[in-house]
Each structure stands twice: as structure tokens, then as C-alpha cells.
Amino acid sequence: MAKPAPVSPLAPESFPALPVIKGVRFAAVEAGVRYQGRTDVMLALLDPGSVMAGVFTRSATRSAPVLDCQAKIGADSDAGAAIIVNSGNSNAFTGKNGVLSTQAVTEATAKACGLPAARVFSSSTGVIGEPLKHDRIIAKLDELNAKLDENGMQAAARAIMTTDTFPKGAMAEIEVGGKTVRIAGIAKGSGMIAPDMATMLVYIFTDAKIARADLQAIVSRLNDKTFNCITVDSDTSTSDTLLMGATGASGVDVTGNAAFEAALSDVMQDLAHQVVKDGEGATKFVTVNVTGAASDADARTHALSIANSPLVKTAIAGEDPNWGRIVMAVGKSGAAADRDTLSISFGDVLVAEKGWVAESYREEAGAALMKKPEITINVDIGIGQGKATVWTCDLTHGYITINADYRS
């Protein structure tokens, strides 16, 4: 393993103060699954009456824990729930033994927590293709149970890190009829040191009261606008998992409450941005706004083509206002475009319009904008009303160093 990378230059100044979410407690321990001298297993236990929702990687080579979560997530239950997560080993591409490991962990956790196994959700992140030493996790269940603490969310955020350079948390509060509803979440996802993979894991909790199906609908909808709109290198993990639990402990029903959905959207977007800001080798956080496309789907196709283009990403790394590469990325995306109606701006500086560089554009203005750590690229396709926003980072020597220079 390589030595730890320095903290991303795009990291927040500090971990946020997360509020207690009544009805859920956390614990983290050192189980030595792979790493030594750090916590690597976390347990979250939700009280009876909690509802669970989730979204998962669409990879055709999903890991055993993902398949197990997907089988369980749609069921209604009043029994409470547990989430158990280990770092160090992803239990992905581990064949039938992987399925048995997931079963062993979830069944032992169920027993330790007094839950049916159908209410235990697990994730694993880290090295792939190696057997998960699940006995090391199971051996720590009593200790985890004894340490459960409603203030334990930050410790949980640290236990799930792999090559992340900082722990990721976000929160929001809204007032509904004089009562406070709280949302708090943690995430991991960053880089990969061979042969680790950039699994993104997200766990969000609220004390709001809401039906399972309603929560699932909101989470799925918001996921499409947040986590599904970020890209570091276009590669998709076999383990990506987002789980959300609503304990109902606030007593406030948020069914149909737009403020709740907006607050949850903020939390999810904040966590999604933190994942991008911890992208391997990232030195720039880039927002790509596409407007004027034939449809929202076309706008998203253009935006992802720009955000995933190695030529665009290396130009940003080089602080080069290279609008020609953006024209190229729009042209190759496969979505409808017309060279002569395209306009491009960096921040508020109009760079190109009507098929050519803008008359008002001065290279110095573009170059100055590119020196900032956060860059916005606005592209108007000029043929319709479709729009989309995606977020990405630049492609630097740091990415190559992390992913090519070190052997596993």
C-alpha cells in the first residue's frame, strides 16, 4: 500500500457539527479486516418503527452485499434496522464465498441486535477479489453493540473511509409546525489504490416520519440530481450504495413536505460535492451547466461528455481556458447539437458563440478564471429547453500517481 495521500486541497475546513438524530445510534471499532491501527467497522442501529430506503449501483457485476441489500430494501417492517459496514475489503467478485460471507455478517448482526436478518443491511468497501475475513467483523459485534451512541456519527464516517483523504458529513434542519426535523448523513468515496475501487457509500438519517414508499420515491428522485450527477473518472464501482433511514422520532410527518425534500436535497448534494472534492488527484472542482439542449436527457449526455472528457479535464488541470475541447466534447456526445448555435462561457465570461470565439473574449479573462479552485463551465446548445448540471474534478498527475505508480 502507498503512504496516505495528503488531504485534498478542496476539502472543507472541518467536519460539520452533526445533530443527534433521535432513534439511531452508531458505533465504530477496530476489527483489523485489512487495515491496522484505525477503525474499520461501523454499526448503525435504528429503533423499531424506522423505515429504510436505498439506491444502488447499476453495475452488472454488483457485489454480494449490494445484491443482499437490494433483496431486502423494498420490504415494510416495524422491527427497526441495522446497517453494518466494513472497510478494507469490498467482498466484490468473490463468487459464492462472498455470498456466504455477507450472509454470515448479516445473520450474526441480526442476532446481536435482536433483529430479523431481513432488517440488517451491509456494505463492504476496499480490496476486491479477496475473501472477506467476516469472522473478524463478527467477533466485534458485542463490542459494537456496547458502544452504540447517538453521538457516534462522525466516528462512523471515519470507520468507512478507504483512500478518502477526509471524512464526509452533512446536515440540515427544518421547522415544521414549531417542531424541528433533522437530517444528517455521512459518505465515503474518493480514490483507489490498486486494486481498491472508488466505492461510494452514503448513509443518511432523519427523525422525520414518512412512509417507506414515499421516502424511497424522494431518495430515488434526489439521487438522480445529486450522486448520479457527479463523476470523477467515469468509472463505476461494483459496490455503490446509498441507504437512508427515517426513525420517525420527531413525530413530524413530512409526507408531501417540499421543505423536507429541499433539505434532503441539500444534504445529498453537499455529500456528493465532497466526494468529487476528494477525487483522486483533484485540484479543481468543476460545475458543468448545460442549457438549451433538445431535452433534459440530451443536456445530461452533453454535460457528462464534457465532464468525462480526458482532454477537457487535463485542460482544467493546466488552467487552460481551452474552449475548443468543450466543442469537441459536445460534438462527440451523440446528443443533438449545432455548431453554429453553441455558446460557451467560463463563469460569467462569454468565450464562444455562433460557431466561433466571441468578439468580446480576451484570453486573459478566461485564463484568470481558470486559476480559481472552483470553476463553472456554462454551455448553451441553443436548440431547445433541456438542461442539466453535473460536477467533476480535473485530471492531474496525482490521478496517475495514485492509480498507476503504486502496485498493490
Next chain:
Amino acid sequence: MAKPAPVSPLAPESFPALPVIKGVRFAAVEAGVRYQGRTDVMLALLDPGSVMAGVFTRSATRSAPVLDCQAKIGADSDAGAAIIVNSGNSNAFTGKNGVLSTQAVTEATAKACGLPAARVFSSSTGVIGEPLKHDRIIAKLDELNAKLDENGMQAAARAIMTTDTFPKGAMAEIEVGGKTVRIAGIAKGSGMIAPDMATMLVYIFTDAKIARADLQAIVSRLNDKTFNCITVDSDTSTSDTLLMGATGASGVDVTGNAAFEAALSDVMQDLAHQVVKDGEGATKFVTVNVTGAASDADARTHALSIANSPLVKTAIAGEDPNWGRIVMAVGKSGAAADRDTLSISFGDVLVAEKGWVAESYREEAGAALMKKPEITINVDIGIGQGKATVWTCDLTHGYITINADYRS
């Protein structure tokens, strides 16, 4: 501009000895379009009776010369033809002025060569978004005409280079009824120094006799198996062009001749491989074979997902037999796959099968294979009969250096 990159370690030892193709002559001159002290314009003149075929970039932001070629390529004519190409400026994203520049160059070339303008095909490659100084090209047409030489193909190959580190040529000969039919071609395509783009230009000539529509059908079919199966960084130029001219001077009709199609396939594959071997920063030439997919289209989707994955490409750069990243790339491709039927080998070393690492696999064997300059990745999806092969190179610090470190 950066200083010239050293010649790719994957370059052929020398430029091949190209045969004379009766009925076509070449010239190259220094026109100073952008570069100084080197040739930058080439002219190829084909005798009356020649037929022309071509394939072009599908980019929605195609350059003016590409649009002009596309408008002309489908017409039958006995008037002969000319191909005029400049390097240094791609005349892409240059608005209406770009259209006028292309018109000026093709009309002046037509006049100088005694051809209708509809028989003059042009290409431009180099910086984008800057006006093409077409007067500099037009001023050299008399000199080009005077220098036309049936032995001028290598000089032409050099004149069309931009950031290529070596000129690219390939040839084949077949015997048909005691007569020799010859094919020879040149190509450029490599890297980009901001804001240049990796335009791929290919010009192939034969003295075979064949109807235009038949030649077009063969070229389109072979293009799908050769140039459309290579990828350096998934980015597509706005100027990619392949033109083929058949002079008929051998007197040999090759209509329906399988040997001719096989020979042309070899020439196109050879040139395509040379383009990959000159990929920016490339140190490894990688063949990705996918078999057992649900369809040929699915196999191609998987193969391109592997070949374009930054994680796979950086692992190859690091000589890391990281099969987990190949599993990831198959899983994310969107085409059908089953984790538990997937098998992967590097060369003839079986690495993974039935959802897990192969029992016979030893890391040393994989690591030894990865040290070679040419690497083959074989992936059997295990669910059908579909197959595809694509070629790519690794992703190295060299790529970042070429594309990020230097400002335009």
C-alpha cells in the same frame, strides 16, 4: 508550444517502403500555415477515371472541410480528383469564415489542377477556433503542381503530421490473374498540444479498378473493424477523415475480390494500430478481445468500456495485472453480463473465472505479462456468441504532461 515529444517507444523501426500507385502523384511544401521550417501542405492528384470513397467523423461539431468532403464524396465522376491537406490549423469551429476558407482552397486547387471544384477534397488539422490563413496555401499551389511525383507519398505523410512523433504508412500487394494490384496509405493522428486536437486523417490509394459504390461499401465495412475500433482517450475529433482513391491504372477489376478486401483490411488495421502506438504518452499497446457476449454490439460496448476506463489504463501503465478493474469496466458498460460466468485472461494466463480469481492464477505470471510492450486482454462474458476486438494504449504521466502542463 511545447518542444517536440520524443518518438513513441511503440513506433515501428522505420517508415515502410511504399510502392508507387500508378495514377496518383504527390507533393508537399512549406507554406507556413502555422509551423515554420517544415512541410505543412500536401497535394495528391488522381488521374481521370479514379473513383473516391470516404468516411468521416460523426461529431455534431464537424469542421468545414469535413462537411465539404461529405457533400462531394457520393458523386460519380470521370474527371479525376485532388486531395489537399494542411497541418497547423484545423479550420474547425471557425464559423462562416471557415466555410469560405474551405471554398477558397478547394476552388483554387481545382483551377490549378484543371478539375471541377466538386472533385477537390480538403482536410485541415491543427489548432481550432483560429481563422485558416488559406492565402498561404493558395500561394503554394503552383509549386505543389510542379512538384507532383508518384514517389511522393512519404513526403506527404510527413507534411500532415501535427503532434505525431512518427510518420505513418502501410502497404499491401496482391496478385490477380498474373497482374499485381497495389494498395498504399498514409495516416496522421496522435496527440494534441493545447488547443490542438487528435484529428485522425487517413489517405489510401490503390491502382485497382472498382466501381465507386463498391469501394465505398468496402471502406465503410472495414472502417468499422479498424479505425472505429481504436481509442486513445475516448475523445473524438471534429475533423476525422478517411479518403480512399482507386485509380484503376492496374487494369485489374477487384469487384467482389475477397483477397483485395483482405489486403485493404490489413493496410487499414496497420495504420490504425500505428495511430494507437503514437497515442499521447503511450508506453503499452493493448488489444482487448471480448467473446461470449450477448451480441457483437454488446461485445464492442464491453471492449470499449474496458479500453476507455481510466482505471484499467492506469493499471496497465503501472504494469499491474489488476483484473478487478476489468470486472468493474464490464459491469459498468451497460451491456449484458453475469459476474459468475465472466472469465478474464491476460495473454494466455487465465486470471479469473466463475466470479472469482482462477485457482491456477499466480500473481507473478500476470505481473510478468504486464511488463511487455504489447498486452492482450481476453474477456469471455460467458452468455452468448458476440465478439469484438478493440485496440488502445495505456494512460500515463506523459498524457497529462502533453495535455495539461503546457499552455497554448
